[in-house]
Amino acid sequence: MAISDDDLSRRAQDLEWLLLDVDGVLTDGRLFYGAEGEQWKVFHVHDGVGLKLAKDAGLKVGILSGRGNAALEARSRELGLDAVVEGRHDKDAAFTEFLAQHNTAPERVAYIGDDILDLPVLRRCGLSFAPADAALEVRERVNRVLTRPGGRAVVREMCELILRARGDWDKAVAHLLADW
Secondary structure (H helix, E strand, O other): OOOOHHHHHHHHHOOOEEEEOOOOOOOOOOOEEOOOOOEEOOOOHHHHHHHHHHHHOOOEEEEEOOOOOHHHHHHHHHHOOOEEEOOOOOHHHHHHHHHHHOOOOHHHEEEEOOOHHHHHHHHHOOEEEEOOOOOHHHHOOOOEEOOOOOOOOHHHHHHHHHHHHHOOHHHHHHHHHOOO
């Protein structure tokens, strides 16, 4: 289901939302538990920069995760995410509710997921992405398999690809490169 660069650019123009899975996308998919059963997550700082650039370019950013925890909630607040849907294992139903709640259409959403639970959303959204280490069934069905694995700045890679496809990248980073 891979698409051409021209088709990616066309679809990217219609986007309003970037929606992300968490475990295996924003994290490397491993679960860490403390002695008291608390769960820890490790996030890559480059992903946060990519999401900030996407938000600055006018895209909304949200999470759609089967799990939830305090670390995810803290990171979501820190990034100023526009939507957080967590603890939802039926991602198809959660995506339908997300679309209704935010008055948007599936083709206006780019989604990145890594495992078979993400397939219903990946099938319906306007642009679909997967990390390089996603499940085979996912990699075979998305519009683009990215070069980075989950938790290793794959979200940043997706953000940059989308912003470049929309023609927004140079403007998004111009203030950072102004004195060079």
